[in-house]
Amino acid sequence: MTVDERIRAIVARLGKHPDPAALPADADVFRELGVKSTAALDLLLSLEDEFGVHIPDDAFNDARTIARLAALVSGR
Amino acid sequence: MKLVIQLPRAADADLAADLAKQAVYATPGVRAARVTPDGTALEVELAADDLAAGEKLRRFAERMTARHRPLARKELFRRPRRDDGPIADPHDELRRRGWIRELGRGQVALAGGALALYQAVDAEVGAAARTRFDAPEEQYPSLMPAEILARCGYFTSFPHSVTMAVHLTEDLDLIERFRAANEATTRPVFPDAAAVAPVEACLRPAVCYHGWVAMSGEALPRGGRAVTSSGRCFRWESSNLEGLDRLWDFGMREIFFAGAAADVATRRAGALDLLRAQLEALDLACVVETASDPFFVSTYAEKTYWQVRGDLKYEARLALPGGRTVAAASFNLHDDFFGRTFAIADAAGTPAHTGCAAWGLERWVLAAFAQHGFDPARWPAPWRDVVR
Numbered sequence: 001m002t003v004d005e006r007i008r009a010i011v012a013r014l015g016k017h018p019d020p021a022a023l024p025a026d027a028d029v030f031r032e033l034g035v036k037s038t039a040a041l042d043l044l045l046s047l048e049d050e051f052g053v054h055i056p057d058d059a060f061n062d063a064r065t066i067a068r069l070a071a072l073v074s075g076r
Numbered sequence: 077m078k079l080v081i082q083l084p085r086a087a088d089a090d091l092a093a094d095l096a097k098q099a100v101y102a103t104p105g106v107r108a109a110r111v112t113p114d115g116t117a118l119e120v121e122l123a124a125d126d127l128a129a130g131e132k133l134r135r136f137a138e139r140m141t142a143r144h145r146p147l148a149r150k151e152l153f154r155r156p157r158r159d160d161g162p163i164a165d166p167h168d169e170l171r172r173r174g175w176i177r178e179l180g181r182g183q184v185a186l187a188g189g190a191l192a193l194y195q196a197v198d199a200e201v202g203a204a205a206r207t208r209f210d211a212p213e214e215q216y217p218s219l220m221p222a223e224i225l226a227r228c229g230y231f232t233s234f235p236h237s238v239t240m241a242v243h244l245t246e247d248l249d250l251i252e253r254f255r256a257a258n259e260a261t262t263r264p265v266f267p268d269a270a271a272v273a274p275v276e277a278c279l280r281p282a283v284c285y286h287g288w289v290a291m292s293g294e295a296l297p298r299g300g301r302a303v304t305s306s307g308r309c310f311r312w313e314s315s316n317l318e319g320l321d322r323l324w325d326f327g328m329r330e331i332f333f334a335g336a337a338a339d340v341a342t343r344r345a346g347a348l349d350l351l352r353a354q355l356e357a358l359d360l361a362c363v364v365e366t367a368s369d370p371f372f373v374s375t376y377a378e379k380t381y382w383q384v385r386g387d388l389k390y391e392a393r394l395a396l397p398g399g400r401t402v403a404a405a406s407f408n409l410h411d412d413f414f415g416r417t418f419a420i421a422d423a424a425g426t427p428a429h430t431g432c433a434a435w436g437l438e439r440w441v442l443a444a445f446a447q448h449g450f451d452p453a454r455w456p457a458p459w460r461d462v463v464r
Binding site for chain 1 (some may be wrong): 143
């Protein structure tokens with residue numbers, strides 16, 4: 001699976017979407033993709049577990065779309 | 077009996093404070109709890125030997141710690157006092173004067189200068205709400221339907237704090253059995269737990285919940301609107317109940333607001349300006365910083381992270397003796413949770429954002445007497461007659 005696909009799978013699980021591939025990459029995961037704002041920690045820890053990286057909280061705050069989360073975990 | 081629970085990983089100061097405060101809900105009979113200075117263990121003093129307590133406390137500590145993500149608290153502002161007198165615990169002198177009387181656990185009566193100060197702070201915020209926020213005064217019951225509190229999410233976020241109001245089932249025999257059991261004693265006797273009817277109502281834990289119900293279905297004007305209300309609130313704090321610091325039954329004045337996100341944020345900033353003016357007028361040492369609510373262990377990590385990360389809560393912490401502080405006011409944003417829950421729409425027709433500013437009135441009394449003592453000369457001039 002690509003980075004993008006792995007992130008989609010996490011966002012789809014938290015947002016309760018049946019089709020991860022259908023999620024738009026530039027939509028706000030909290031406002032538009034159904035991830036509750038109280039699930040932010042779940043999203044962050046899931047990304048860190050999945051990719052084995054530490055994600056700074058400030059950077060996570062600014063990355064609110066699948067595309068930006070992909071860039072974040074890829075170090076781009 | 078003392079138990080030492082090793083923590084899965086060292087606790088930072090915020091987590092340590094929350095572990096110590098919430099351990100009372102893990103098992104009955106917790107007298108006191110604290111985290112060791114190095115953050116590696118939770119020490120719990122129990123009222124009696126209890127073999128099951130250790131296992132529960134270990135589970136509690138594991139759950140609190142496992143997903144906790146330390147986030148630096150932001151200090152919004154800090155205000156020192158002009159009064160250079162000592163900061164001292166005022167409880168003994170308040171009791172001696174008859175200005176406070178402890179009538180039950182977390183139940184304190186006020187009189188004299190303590191009551192005058194309580195009423196003055198309440199009235200001042202209420203007046204400012206009307207003039208600065210165009211907020212009409214409303215009054216709500218202390219009772220709140222349990223169904224409403226459930227919709228507010230209180231049972232999932234703060235189940236440990238709920239106070240339920242119960243009554244006996246309407247049944248001739250059950251009521252008579254209760255009456256007869258209490259006839260020959262002055263201590264309350266509850267002979268049959270099954271005689272208690274299903275819980276229909278709770279005692280409200282905050283003032284603004286009723287306000288969202290009152291706004292239910294409303295289409296708000298452009299700019300949103302604000303309301304103010306004051307009354308008794310109830311939060312079970314178990315063995316943390318102490319003096320005026322932590323009451324089961326306490327007074328709260330709130331200004332709460334609904335509208336578009338920007339309007340709500342502006343009103344919260346305005347409430348912080350009101351706080352600054354109050355601190356200046358009362359000459360109180362205070363620090364205002366980001367904070368989080370005492371979420372129950374199961375949702376603690378997630379909701380604390382959500383609240384602190386989003387700057388959703390500021391607390392005004394007034395200075396007490398020994399470097400301690402007490403949170404005497406909070407300034408909160410709720411996103412659009414209550415707007416969605418109670419169908420409150422902003423001027424654009426989308427779910428309204430809401431926020432509130434809340435003053436814990438007894439804590440203002442505590443901190444003001446702690447910081448200025450009982451010599452009127454130490455108080456700012458306008459307040460000298462109030463506390464005399």
